[in-house]
Amino acid sequence: MSDLRRRSNKIEEKTNSTSCPKGVEGDERNILVLLFLYILQGIPLGLAAAIPLILTNRHVSYKQQAEFSLAYWPFSVKLLWAPIVDSCFIKSFGRRKSWLVPVQYLIGLTMYLLSLNVNYYLGQRGDGEEDIEPNITMLTAMFFFLNFLAATQDIAVDGWALTMLQKHNVGYASTCNSVGQTAGYFMGYVLFMALESYGLVTLPGFLKFWSIVFLVSTTLVAILKGEKEVEGVQGEEYKGDQGEQELGVVDTYKLLFDILKLSLMPATILMLLTSKIGFAATDAVTGLKLVEKGVPKDNLAMLAIPMMPLQIVLPWIISKYTSGPRPMDVFLKAIPLRLCMGAVMAGLVWITPSFKQESGDFPLSYYCLVVLLYSLHQVSGASCFCSGVYFFSKYLFPSEVLGFLFAKWGKVKKKLEKLEETLMNKV
Template structure:
């Protein structure tokens, strides 16, 4: 059954992993959440197509597999296989954040976003080159993705075998906390309305934390943690690695290198793993595995169902008149839930893997059990992931409902506010359930000899499944939206599809209103595709994958 609790000897390493993953969450939170939020809240006429273009900045995180074998193979043995990359990449990330923070504060980049904090007359966001902004943040995300490759590999060796399943817990807690620090907490503290309503007694025109100031703080944090990694950590050699249970592998040590011998007679030594050619060869072997191909298809299609809700619901609430500070509170409530439940979800996922096909579960299904079997099938390690999918599907449906019942006078009642909180919590929590569930599954099946490359491949496929549809979804929202433009000078009423409100307000000097909101059409399409995909393929395939022996996932 294995130990359920984290071994005491692994606590320092576990906390280090949490901090390293937290650092990754900072640029991710800025690129995935904060910048689109600021664009929409400070300039409501910003089109969803523009936001789709900025989403290019998030692509490196989903394409890191292209350079992961290089990160996995080239290293200085004296420094350590993972520290060789973590140290310089984090120093560069910290420097980049410091420089970009200074540029934002001085109005050289993202002009207008920090005007109120520096006594400049605020004209909102102006003269914005969205591609330049995407490039800056895209480079930050590229560095973050490179760090992730090294940390994922280190996670497989820094913890003892008994505590290995907690690598995914460290990733969940750290990444979520970093993301929420950059998005949720920052948006709250950046908002003058939030500060004036909930904290200050004397109102001011600006919040507590500017974007430039926060980025400089994040840069300093990066550099401080890197100094700790340089002077206070040592990396365990490869001979620490033992393949996970089920691989029928044994470990043999000699004075100079580690050798891992598999049941099929294949022998892998540290000299092999230092060869980029060898790692790319293993990479090719991984992709040829039938099990990996099935998992890849699941990753690339499963997140399509929630894309409209997760990319656009909060932004549409802002567009309709939901106050920025109220939305910040809504998202802020999420933080303790994510941190607390992340741990228990990991435990649930770990325990689920031990109950598959247990005799006590082979009983006649009645009532609720029959419904459970219909919804998620037989219990197993992927059961939390399947429940998470259904939960996110429900949250996406609720997203349309929340927007549909938005008060006409924009006066938010307590009941409506609680509905928004519930919808957000449901989607966010179920996303965590899926993330922890699939991370535990990845840790279980990844070959530890090429752990960095294998884990990165699986995580990349998962991330890319949530990234590639984003630009298409944003464009669809724009495409299906129908506007009506009343031009006072000519008393004309012009109806047009696609584009943005700016076409009416700036082009024709008119007053724009939405006749048909493309959000509802797009979200409806996503929900239909998601439901058909789940019951037609995903549930059945997940059931198969969780019963496949670990040997079927080995490439070495």
């Protein structure tokens, strides 16, 4: 027991010693690589977000829209196969590249195949033939698989960030995640909708372009970017501040199951499963309802452009507050604002018809109001996201704690409760 306490004190000392900012010197290229990988990850998410707006103009019911929302599920349940990604790899190629490279190749190939058939799935026959009803089931299946691959890429990149960056810069991983995904989402959603509205690009052409980008960039990463050689666990000792632990798939799931049995986990899981209920409708339906009220979908997509600088700058600003000893304080302060924004956005939908002019257009003042409200919504959302990611990456399962658990696997079950108490005191 004293051994666990001594190691826990060392963990606290190391954490405190790295709490002071030391700058990103030596990690500039690594941060750029992470940012680029997260941008690629956001492209499928942005394209998936554009599909509901396209379907709205084809008079698809909300029931069918809800069916398509299943395409986002892989990001919610990626924990189920994360231990496989973490445990199975080709050591000579790299722990993370063993998954990152083939998965990104698959994303590129899937996007290329989708570009050949997406118009048919959307019910657009072309060649003067009458359009048919969109095939929602096939669209959902294709984008579900695409997001499954993107979620697997996310697992690999998140893990790679922990060893790619120096220890005192690990907090920037959540910033790269937020900024990169936002930029990728912007390009896959806003940029596509803008170009498509002016007839400059089609969905098949856009998909084909990004499929090529994925294939080329993945080849470059595979050849030019190597992984750090770090020591894992040997015998009874855990070596290296940034060492990665080597466990089999079965042992990894056993460890995950034991962690889930900690008394703090039910409350944590309940919080994660219910924290978004209050604003789920706001996030998913507001845009569709505005289109239903007459707001042109291309204008609505273009409104994201003035918010783009905010979406990029916000994570960097928020990271200054989440990098402290209590990152979830930001989450707790942002939740009430985000809940209130649900009522505000409902009010926006309600008053939208009163702004509509006889010509069917909306005045500039209305769009300024929408940008203002969406900006407040973005502030609350980014605050919750960044604080949550930083908390889980730094405090809940820090690498030193996991390394100690792996090294002392035979004694883990007897000491989990004591470890939980140590973590709770730290948080």
